[in-house]
Amino acid sequence: MGRILALGILGALASAQVALAQSGSITGTITTAVTGQAPVRVTIDQKVCGSELPDEAIVVDARGRLANAVVTVAGLKRAGGRESMVMNEKCRFAPRVQVARPNGSVRTSSKDPVLHTTQAQYEDGRTIFNVGLPVPGITITKAVGRAATVRLHCNTHPWMRGWLVVTDEAAAVSGADGRFTIDNVPPGTYQLRIWHEALKSASQTITVVAGQHTDVKFELR
Amino acid sequence: MALLLAVALGAQPQPTTIPEMWSAWCARCHAQDGSGKIAEPTVTVEPMDFTDCRLTSAEPDADWERAIAKGGPGVGLSPEMPAFEDSLTPEQISGFVRHMRGFCTDRGWPSGNTNFPRPILTEKAFPENEFLVLPAISHDRNDVEIKALYERRVGKRSMFEIGVPVANDGVDELEAAVKHALVSNDRSIVSLGFETVLSSSLAIFEPFASAGTMLRDWYVQGQIKVELPTDRARADRAFVYNAYLGRDTSAAPTTWTIGVEINGENGELAFTPQVRKGLTGTGALAASLGVTIPINKREQRGVRWVGYWLWEYLEPWRARK
Numbered sequence: 160m161g162r163i164l165a166l167g168i169l170g171a172l173a174s175a176q177v178a179l180a181q182s183g184s185i186t187g188t189i190t191t192a193v194t195g196q197a198p199v200r201v202t203i204d205q206k207v208c209g210s211e212l213p214d215e216a217i218v219v220d221a222r223g224r225l226a227n228a229v230v231t232v233a234g235l236k237r238a239g240g241r242e243s244m245v246m247n248e249k250c251r252f253a254p255r256v257q258v259a260r261p262n263g264s265v266r267t268s269s270k271d272p273v274l275h276t277t278q279a280q281y282e283d284g285r286t287i288f289n290v291g292l293p294v295p296g297i298t299i300t301k302a303v304g305r306a307a308t309v310r311l312h313c314n315t316h317p318w319m320r321g322w323l324v325v326t327d328e329a330a331a332v333s334g335a336d337g338r339f340t341i342d343n344v345p346p347g348t349y350q351l352r353i354w355h356e357a358l359k360s361a362s363q364t365i366t367v368v369a370g371q372h373t374d375v376k377f378e379l380r
Numbered sequence: 381m382a383l384l385l386a387v388a389l390g391a392q393p394q395p396t397t398i399p400e401m402w403s404a405w406c407a408r409c410h411a412q413d414g415s416g417k418i419a420e421p422t423v424t425v426e427p428m429d430f431t432d433c434r435l436t437s438a439e440p441d442a443d444w445e446r447a448i449a450k451g452g453p454g455v456g457l458s459p460e461m462p463a464f465e466d467s468l469t470p471e472q473i474s475g476f477v478r479h480m481r482g483f484c485t486d487r488g489w490p491s492g493n494t495n496f497p498r499p500i501l502t503e504k505a506f507p508e509n510e511f512l513v514l515p516a517i518s519h520d521r522n523d524v525e526i527k528a529l530y531e532r533r534v535g536k537r538s539m540f541e542i543g544v545p546v547a548n549d550g551v552d553e554l555e556a557a558v559k560h561a562l563v564s565n566d567r568s569i570v571s572l573g574f575e576t577v578l579s580s581s582l583a584i585f586e587p588f589a590s591a592g593t594m595l596r597d598w599y600v601q602g603q604i605k606v607e608l609p610t611d612r613a614r615a616d617r618a619f620v621y622n623a624y625l626g627r628d629t630s631a632a633p634t635t636w637t638i639g640v641e642i643n644g645e646n647g648e649l650a651f652t653p654q655v656r657k658g659l660t661g662t663g664a665l666a667a668s669l670g671v672t673i674p675i676n677k678r679e680q681r682g683v684r685w686v687g688y689w690l691w692e693y694l695e696p697w698r699a700r701k
Contacts, residue, residue, distance in 0.1 A: 273404075290462055293401070314423055
């Protein structure tokens with residue numbers, strides 16, 4: 160009996176191994192020659208927000224590596240992760256950019272002792288919701304609907320921006336080093352789409368081979 | 381817990397009373413004095429001036445509570461007004477409305493809570509700024525009358541109106557009326573009015589009284605009127621009495637309101653079941669449809685379709701985006 164169980168477990172492990180080996184992954188680096196903007200002068204709630212905040216529309220390091228770009232694998236559906244979280248902290252949305260799932264929800268909360276609002280809008284300006292966060296520690300959950308690029312905005316601190324890229328496709332956000340990783344991609348040829356809030360979108364066709372990393376480089380302008 | 385948070389956050393004191401909360405939160409967009417005038421606004425829509433009694437006194441508390449809870453879109457206004465239902469208690473929300481009522485410092489305006497939905501035939505008691513078109517179509521005879529009505533408030537408690545009925549045979553009448561809210565409180569209102577109907581051959585003087593109140597969620601409105609023609613050979617004296625009972629099906633300005641009227645003139649009785657609906661997000665446009673069915677003396681009087689199309693012309697039509 161014990162032997163059979165042990166064999167069964169081994170078998171399961173082996174087939175998981177095979178599944179992994181059968182898929183590949185996509186990694187890459189996103190860069191740009193565009194430089195970031197001057198910091199934002201804060202005139203409201205300086206006690207909480209400070210007197211100056213970095214303009215995070217373009218977050219790029221000294222080597223041109225670009226954060227907050229979203230890479231999507233066209234046509235590769237992904238489930239899971241139905242709830243996203245955005246924190247209002249030091250008068251910024253954190254994270255500024257994230258991937259969310261259609262018909263999921265987003266939670267918004269605040270650590271700042273000032274009134275923030277989270278207004279979520281489609282790109283055409285239609286509002287999905289706008290909630291007030293008058294005191295720290297409250298968390299409000301709101302539905303996000305269809306796949307879309309949703310912009311977050313605070314009505315009391317106009318520089319605050321956040322983005323939810325709502326998609327049912329495999330997607331990742333580039334980190335501070337411009338790097339991104341998308342695992343578990345079945346072998347095949349795909350189109351990658353790259354979106355950034357302030358730069359021109361781009362796309363590239365790539366081929367994923369079983370058991371290998373496909374590394375790509377993008378320059379956004 | 382709240383105390384811990386406050387301590388953790390150090391020097392930044394959190395507002396604890398409604399006036400403090402108004403200053404810390406709402407004044408951002410509405411100004412400390414409620415006027416909505418901000419030196420450097422962070423929103424694109426300038427909110428209504430809450431110190432302007434002429435505008436605010438016509439608003440029922442419930443609409444403001446809904447605006448605070450659901451945000452602007454809840455009452456057909458701009459989404460730049462955020463929703464607070466997840467962060468404030470209902471008691472705090474009604475506290476804000478009481479605080480905001482204080483911005484109109486001028487007393488004597490009748491409460492917007494008594495600005496009940498208008499019945500089709502019963503004259504409402506609250507003075508209005510409205511433009512109306514009221515059709516009445518006889519069900520089995522070829523009889524159509526359409527009346528255009530312009531109402532305008534004068535001073536705090538009065539209103540005048542001018543009506544022009546157009547019948548099958550053209551225009552032959554002009555109606556003019558004044559109305560004054562005699563007594564009112566938070567739930568009830570009583571008005572006196574005087575209407576004159578002028579035609580080429582006759583004048584009819586029609587003093588009337590109108591009243592309205594809330595019984596739980598029900599609107600109760602009533603009117604009595606005497607019609608005194610200058611020439612008794614051409615028209616009869618009449619005693620007219622109307623009563624209305626109705627309720628909303630939701631709290632949104634686009635709600636359906638269902639109701640019924642009893643309409644009497646001397647010995648003739650009829651009833652008028654009716655529905656009303658706000659047509660725009662703010663309820664600035666509304667329409668009503670009903671049918672007047674005689675209860676007695678049916679032979680002489682047929683069934684009539686009645687209704688109105690209404691424009692509250694000082695209210696914004698819909699959200700400025």
